[in-house]
Amino acid sequence: MSTFNKGIGRVQVQLRWDPSAKGQVDHDLDLVAATYFAADPTGEPAYLVHFDSRSPDGTIFLDHDNRTGKGLGADEIMTLEPGRLSTEYGRVVVGVAIQQRAAHITFADVANPGAKVIEGYTQLTDVDFTEVADATAATVGEFIRNRSGDWEFRRLVRGFDTDPQSFARTMGSRPGA
Numbered sequence: 001m002s003t004f005n006k007g008i009g010r011v012q013v014q015l016r017w018d019p020s021a022k023g024q025v026d027h028d029l030d031l032v033a034a035t036y037f038a039a040d041p042t043g044e045p046a047y048l049v050h051f052d053s054r055s056p057d058g059t060i061f062l063d064h065d066n067r068t069g070k071g072l073g074a075d076e077i078m079t080l081e082p083g084r085l086s087t088e089y090g091r092v093v094v095g096v097a098i099q100q101r102a103a104h105i106t107f108a109d110v111a112n113p114g115a116k117v118i119e120g121y122t123q124l125t126d127v128d129f130t131e132v133a134d135a136t137a138a139t140v141g142e143f144i145r146n147r148s149g150d151w152e153f154r155r156l157v158r159g160f161d162t163d164p165q166s167f168a169r170t171m172g173s174r175p176g177a
């Protein structure tokens with residue numbers, strides 16, 4: 001599986017998980033994207049895309065918010081077209097946050113979580129979150145505009161132990177910063 005792809009066009013991030021056991025609290029996972037200015041690619045996000053926040057230029061689109069994991073196939077799908085982003089933007093980080101409403105819920109608590117990044121018929125990466133099992137949120141990958149202006153995708157699995165709001169603010173920060 002390639003972890004580094006150049007010349008990215010239209011990409012889908014497909015998030016899936018299974019519903020929690022009967023009588024247990026529902027698990028609500030959310031896809032999150034953060035777009036960064038080319039001048040400050042690990043700084044403050046220029047804007048966020050999640051169930052409650054749309055991309056101002058329509059280049060990143062979330063199909064719907066699934067709150068339980070019920071349903072066949074992908075439970076939430078985000079579509080990204082980095083090539084249509086204004087040149088002031090240079091990086092997009094995509095991740096998954098687990099809502100922490102009722103309890104501290106990690107990926108280890110969730111049944112069969114997974115996120116695939118797909119371009120056409122090509123799978124760019126498939127993350128099952130076992131390497132960040134103790135995290136409550138994690139990045140999946142990043143899209144970066146290179147010097148020639150093309151967008152590249154890189155798998156980037158980094159766990160966070162925080163709530164979805166602060167994850168969205170810090171998911172693209174430099175490790176250790």
Ligand SMILES: [Ca+2]
Nearest residue numbers: 029030066067
């Ligand atoms: Ca959700």
